[in-house]
Each structure stands twice: as C-alpha cells, then as structure tokens.
Amino acid sequence: MESKIPYIKVVGSYKERGFSHGSQCAEMIKKNIELCKSLCCILRKSSWEMLLRDTKRFVKSIRKYDLDLYIEMEAIAAGAGVTTEEIIFLNVHTELLNPIWNKASVNEGCTSIYVGRKRTAGNKIYLAQTWDWIHDFKEVLIILHSDDQEGHQFITITEAGIIGNMGINNKGIVVLLNFLPINELNVDGVPYHLLLRRVLESKTVLDAQCNVIRSPIAFALNIIVADSSDEVIDIELTAKGIDLHFPENDRLVHTNHLLSRRLKVREGKSTFESSVMRLETAIETLDEAEIIGIDHIKQLYSVHKKKAHEICSHLVGDIRSCTLFTVIFEQMEQELYISFGLPCENEFVKYDLKQLFN
Template identity: 30%
Template sequence: MSLPLPPPPPYIALSGSPREIGLEHGKQLAVQIQRQIQVYTDMFQRTSNLDWPAVRDISIAYQKTLQSLTPEIYEEIEGIAEGAGLDVLDIVALNVRSEMALGLFSDGCTSLGWKLPGSGDVILAQNWDWTPRVQENMAMMSIDQPGHPKIYMMTEAGIVGKIGFNSASVGVCLNALRAHPTDSSKLPIHIALRICLNSPSAKQALDRIIALGGVASAQHILIADQAGALAMELSPLGNKFIHPNEHGYVTHTNHFVGGAPQGIVEPHWPGVASQERLARIDTLMETLVGGGKVHEGAIRDTLRSRLFADTDNAPAAICCMENPAKPVETRSRTLFCIAMKFSASGESPSAEVVWGNDFVGSKAGILHMPWV
C-alpha cells in the first residue's frame, strides 16, 4: 500500500563558510536527518544485515577520503553533524549510502538531456524514484558560498550534493547503476554531484572529478550546461561518455548503456526494468521529435505529460509505482519530477518540480527553483 503524499518540501537557504552552511543545514533539518538515519538503518538491516553501528564503521574509510580529497565539503559535513547534534560518522554514512550494500536497493530513475532545435535552450529532466519513506525528509535547498556559483537542489536531509543546478547553468541528474566493485579511496557519488554543482561549467566539473581520482562506485550523472548534455557513466575502474544523438538529446536509466568498463561486474537488476524504460523513453522521444515543431514555450509541461507520466510496464514504469510484493524498506516510487532549463539567450537558469507522481493533476502544483 502506498504511503500518503507528505506536504511539499521546505525551502532551506544556506550561506557562508562551509562550517556555517553545515551548521545551519543540521539545525534546520535535525528532525529530518534523524528520520533519514532510521530509514537507512531499516534498509541496511533488511538488505545486508548491517546495523547502524556497522554502517558507521564502514564509513570510516570514506571519512578519510573526504578529509583528504574534499576538505571543504568534509568541513560542511562536520557542521551538519554539529548542528543536528550527531556524530560526524552519521552524516558521512548518509552521504555514502549509495556506496554501501550497492545494488540491493530497488532504485530506478529515468533522465533526459535535450538541446532544443529552435532556441538552443537546454532541458535537463528526470523522475527521481526512491523509497517513499524519504519523501518527508527532503528539502529544496539553496547554497550561497564564496568562490562558487549559487546552488539550487532537491536533496535528502543531511546529504550535501544531489539533483539540481547552479547559477552558472550547470545541472545534474542521477541514475544509480548496479555494479561492482567499489573503492573507498575515491569520491562518493553524492560528493561528486556537489563538485559538479560547485563548478562553473560541465567540462570543469568533469575535469575536477577526474583530477581527484574518479568515483567510488558505478553511477551515472547526466550533466548539462548551456552547451548541451553529456551522459557520464562513471566507475572506479573507468568511465564511459554518451553524447546526444542527431536530434540533440540523450536519455538514460539504470544500466551501462555504453557498456561496462573492463573489470566492472554488472549483475541483472530484477524488478527495475532499466532496459525497458530506456527503450520506452526513446520511443516517446522519437514520437515527440517526429511530430513536427516542438512548442518550446510549454516544453516542460509536454515532457511531464507525455514522457515522465508514462505508466507503460507498471509498476516498473518511467512513472514508477510501488510494488506491494517487495518489503516496505526497499519499495520505490517516483517521488518527484524535475525539469531544468538553461537558456541560450542568457536568461537565468530555472527548474520546475512536480512533487509526487501525479504530473497532470498534481494537488501540490508546480514548485519553482529559484524561489522568492
């Protein structure tokens, strides 16, 4: 049975030094962070028989990596822990949850990057599918920090990098990949997302990730700026990159589309239907592009109603529904749809977010980033 949709997420505006940003994050979202720890305690116990102290122990290796590779981000994590009244390893564990017990969760997201043929504007969009138990613990967050563009993102409480964009028109979407091995000496994926959001261009974001040694687990980041989108299939053993097709768009779900790098093992991911969703969104895009002129003024509405609301092959559809056959700790559904826009004419970047998975008649309406 699906859980009722909670109220829209809070708007959290953070600014200052890394420690100041972290402290305010922890103070404002302390209750949500505590709930997140319980969600992941239950999830790790169900999927891998790990209690929270064991999860924290695993996090120690990643803590050392963060201290070494990204000391400013680690300082922010320390601030979150202090503000929330928790041990720093609790917050490290939340930020590396994708690297632990990888592949045992029923994650499944569908993403699209598209440079529109008329205006040259770039659209970056995705459905984010995850356990409904985290929905009450999410926030729409802005981060204003010296030396970096201003960030706007949808994130889980306690996590420093997620889905969103910055004032330099660099945006990111995330698709989990189920693959092994992991490497705790490299960047956790949520830290890599924050590095992207700290960057003034997509190229500089990728250059920075590579300069720091790459990522700790196999994941896909769909990154875009005003020049267009790039699908980055990242892993600790090498990376693959997929450029937009002749129509200017690239799509992705939850498997290596470009083929797994040598040494990466990608088991079958039952119940996620990644190949089927990728084929479906490609079919829908072909129909949209082949239908003649794209009405760019309402393109985000069109994508929501014609692509991201699609329920073909439910429950494992582009618009994901909960599967009641799965344990409640590992069920997924679409929690929100985000559509970002980066203008070729110099207009400020923006995003529209539908909270929940009722894209046509959402009672919550459309949320906006930036917000007033």
C-alpha cells in the same frame, strides 16, 4: 496532492552553511539517520557498530578529495546535534549497500533526459529526471539552496543531511544522476554525493568533468552534465573505469544500466528489469515529437503506457520503492519544475531561478 518539499537556504562559509543546514533540518536529519540505519542493518544483516566501522573507512578519501566538504559535514552534525560519523554515514550509505542491491527486490529506478535547442520550442534546453527511492524517504526530502556569498549559488533536491544530489547552479550547470548496479566498490574512492556536490560548484562542463574524474569514484554511477551554452556530456563512472556519451538527435536518455560496450562486462547480472524498457519508452516518446516543449516533458514522466515497467513508478518490491519526485530544469529561462510524489497524480510546481539566485 502531496505537499511541497521544504525549501532550505544556507549562506556563508562551508562551516556556516553546514551548521545552518543542520540546525534548520535537525529533526529531519535524525529521521533520515534512523531510516538509513534501519535499511542498511536489514539489507546488510549487520549491526549499527559494523556500519559505523565501514563508514569510517571513507573518511580518508573524503578528506583527501575535499577537506571543505568534510568541514561542512562536521558542521551539519554540530547543527543537528548528531555525530560527524552519522552525517558521513548518510552521505555514504548507498556505497555501504553495494552490492546488496542485487539481492533486494528493486525493479524500478530513475529515468534522466536531456533535450537540446534544436529539438525544442523557443530554443530551450531541458534536463529532467525522476527520483525513485523507498517510499518512507519522502519525509526527509528538502530543496537545499546554498549561497557562499562570493558569487556562487546552487540548488539541489536532496535528503536532509546529504550535501549534494541532482541540481542546478547560478552558472547554468545542471547535473542529473542514475544508479548503476555493478558489484564493485572502491573504499579509497569518493562517495558519489561528494562528486555531485563538486559538479554543482563547477563553472563549466569541462570544469565539472575535471571535478568528477580527478579522483576515483567509490561506486558506479551515471551523470549527465550540461550548461546554458548547450554543451552536454554523459559520464558513466565505475570503480574501475569511465566512459563518455554524447547526444544523438540532440537528446540524451539514461536509466539504470550501462550503455558502454567497454564497461558492460562489469555490469551485475541483476540489472534492473525495468531499465531497458524505460530507456526505450523515453526515447520513443521524445522522438515522436518534432518540437518538444515543457508539456511534452511533463507528459513523458506522467503518462502510463500500460507497460510492465513505467517511468512513473508506483509502489513496488519488498522495500516499497516508487517515484518520490520528478524534477525538470530549463536552463535558458532558468526555470525549475518539481512534482512531489507520483507525477501522474501531482502537479509540477514552478520555481523562478532568476529570482531565487538574485
């Protein structure tokens, strides 16, 4: 049984929340910097000085897109006792690794789902996903609860020092994400962790969509955004275009390959081998049940069907990736469930969001 992910609450202005994040997570942030530095230097076969040089190329687009988030990252650095460039590096390290991923032995990835009211017991709305990443990074995971004291709060499950990931806010907005292996990078675009953070600060799905598309993205990503009124959209984002998808049979499923025919031509040759299989498994499992409840969602992520590539991913590849955690959001009752570690071996811990957001 894995232990819980540390729960970190930050309150106040962007600067105050950043400093609190940094000071509460100082050692974890330093560990995360070392892990990311080692990973990037090995896979890119480059020096730390070269990584910092490339990190600085994103500063202009970050400041242009959202100066407040840049100020928050500066404050995280101050609180943790590291440099601003190191915190920016954490928030852009995925972009720095593109397209190196296509040369690495990474065959697993995240599986995201949405199930609407028409398919669920009690008219509930479920959004869920796995987070598959390198095993060592489990040591720097946090649950970050941010409260601006002006009526807006959000919770994101992220790594120490990173300002936005999948999560939910007190307006009912949920965002999920999936990496897309496309060999395109726009250094004038916005790193995806900042886009996710702005989605978490949105009030409606339309507001979130505007926050996503008002600036080009640096790197390919899929996001699913939904609210408590059961409005939902799936957005495939690349450096050179986007496409939208909507529910079929009141459910959405996405893994780590493009579903858009229009964008498909941009996809890399080394699309994760497991992606199509995980997509099919998730759709089949959801469609086997007439009425879906929380136990169906847990089972989807926990049960092994003895296929070549499972949704619950054990250690694989030369960089030792696996499922680090699985998260389920239920919007109507405002409940959050997290399984830290492999969901086939670890129970889901329930969090009452109504109480946390009170």
